[in-house]
Amino acid sequence: MAALDRRAAVARLFSNRADDLLVVTGLGSPSYDVMAAGDDDRNYYLWAAMGAAAMVGLGLAKAQPQKSVLVVTGDGELMMGLGALATIATQKPGNLTICVLDNGHFGETGMQASHAGMGVALDKVAASMGFGWTADIADMAGIDDLRARLSARDGVRLARVRIKAENPPRVLPPRDGVHIKNRFRAALGFAPI
Amino acid sequence: MPHDDPPAPDAGWQADVFEVLKRHDVRHVVYVPDAGHATAIRLANADESVHAVVLTTEEEGIGYLAGAWLGGERGALLLQSSGVGNCVNTLALTACARFPLLMVVTMRGDWAEFNPWQNPMGQATEATLKMMGVMTWRADRPEDVAPLINGAATMAFNGDSACAVLLGQRLIGEKQWVK
Numbered sequence: 001m002a003a004l005d006r007r008a009a010v011a012r013l014f015s016n017r018a019d020d021l022l023v024v025t026g027l028g029s030p031s032y033d034v035m036a037a038g039d040d041d042r043n044y045y046l047w048a049a050m051g052a053a054a055m056v057g058l059g060l061a062k063a064q065p066q067k068s069v070l071v072v073t074g075d076g077e078l079m080m081g082l083g084a085l086a087t088i089a090t091q092k093p094g095n096l097t098i099c100v101l102d103n104g105h106f107g108e109t110g111m112q113a114s115h116a117g118m119g120v121a122l123d124k125v126a127a128s129m130g131f132g133w134t135a136d137i138a139d140m141a142g143i144d145d146l147r148a149r150l151s152a153r154d155g156v157r158l159a160r161v162r163i164k165a166e167n168p169p170r171v172l173p174p175r176d177g178v179h180i181k182n183r184f185r186a187a188l189g190f191a192p193i
Numbered sequence: 194m195p196h197d198d199p200p201a202p203d204a205g206w207q208a209d210v211f212e213v214l215k216r217h218d219v220r221h222v223v224y225v226p227d228a229g230h231a232t233a234i235r236l237a238n239a240d241e242s243v244h245a246v247v248l249t250t251e252e253e254g255i256g257y258l259a260g261a262w263l264g265g266e267r268g269a270l271l272l273q274s275s276g277v278g279n280c281v282n283t284l285a286l287t288a289c290a291r292f293p294l295l296m297v298v299t300m301r302g303d304w305a306e307f308n309p310w311q312n313p314m315g316q317a318t319e320a321t322l323k324m325m326g327v328m329t330w331r332a333d334r335p336e337d338v339a340p341l342i343n344g345a346a347t348m349a350f351n352g353d354s355a356c357a358v359l360l361g362q363r364l365i366g367e368k369q370w371v372k
Contacts, residue, residue, distance in 0.1 A: 049286035052256030059260025062244050083249030177290030190265045193353050
């Protein structure tokens with residue numbers, strides 16, 4: 001099956017971004033991809049806590065049911081917190097979409113083969129856990145379809161997006177966790193303590 | 194490993210846990226079950242204004258509560274001391290972004306423990322939390338539970354701080370393994 005250029009796929013997913021789309025990114029390349037698509041106060045970039053991105057997205061989705069929440073993460077990051085898919089499936093937040101950029105490798109650490117690369121299909125895992133919509137995307141038409149669904153808020157979704165195993169130049173998001181927390185909250189109208 | 198046997202149902206401190214959380218406008222109660230938390234978990238699930246979320250492992254709660262705070266809402270993580278070990282690396286998120294974090298930890302391997310496999314993590318629980326920048330308080334008497342959780346919640350939500358209240362095994366009661 002063909003695979004997409006990760007930067008091009010993420011840029012397409014973020015084109016004509018809706019005002020009410022809130023984004024959480026998993027550490028490593030997915031954070032760089034989202035940053036490359038354009039920094040935004042409504043992005044929360046993780047720089048640590050591998051395995052936590054999906055759960056940050058769940059907490060945000062439950063606290064902000066009138067907004068759409070998109071988690072963009074990698075297959076290795078999601079795999080480290082795989083139980084989160086079960087927790088999310090029990091909650092079924094209609095406004096949460098997880099986009100897994102699946103290159104089948106640990107891209108940040110030297111391109112070692114990952115579980116997804118050795119045959120674990122994360123979209124099928126999510127479907128078996130009870131996600132209402134899953135997809136296995138390998139072309140731009142699939143990205144366009146995913147983008148169109150982000151604002152629907154009609155059920156929890158997970159898309160596996162097949163990307164090439166390559167590391168484009170890093171585009172680093174801010175590393176000050178307090179800063180990105182406070183600017184994200186400010187974008188939603190919440191003051192610092 | 195969760196307890197099997199809930200403490201005596203008339204243990205008023207158990208209801209105090211949830212009452213104090215409510216007073217601090219906690220809207221999300223996330224947990225890995227433990228018998229010592231059974232009352233708070235039941236009350237949270239019965240309260241329509243609270244999101245009660247069962248986790249597969251405790252560190253999920255750290256991420257969840259960070260997300261809820263990004264979305265403007267407060268929450269608390271209920272867990273057993275064994276689960277503190279599962280949280281260690283994820284606590285970097287709390288430390289680096291100064292997310293408020295309120296943990297209520299029921300202790301094992303702490304006093305009159307029948308299962309010695311609980312002892313290593315139980316004995317390391319408070320030191321582990323402190324090592325990762327979490328402030329700790331310890332309740333061994335029923336009358337201490339409400340004021341200590343109240344104090345921890347105040348410092349968590351007004352100070353963007355990580356705070357844990359440990360509920361000692363003497364408070365919870367000796368587990369009856371052979372009936």
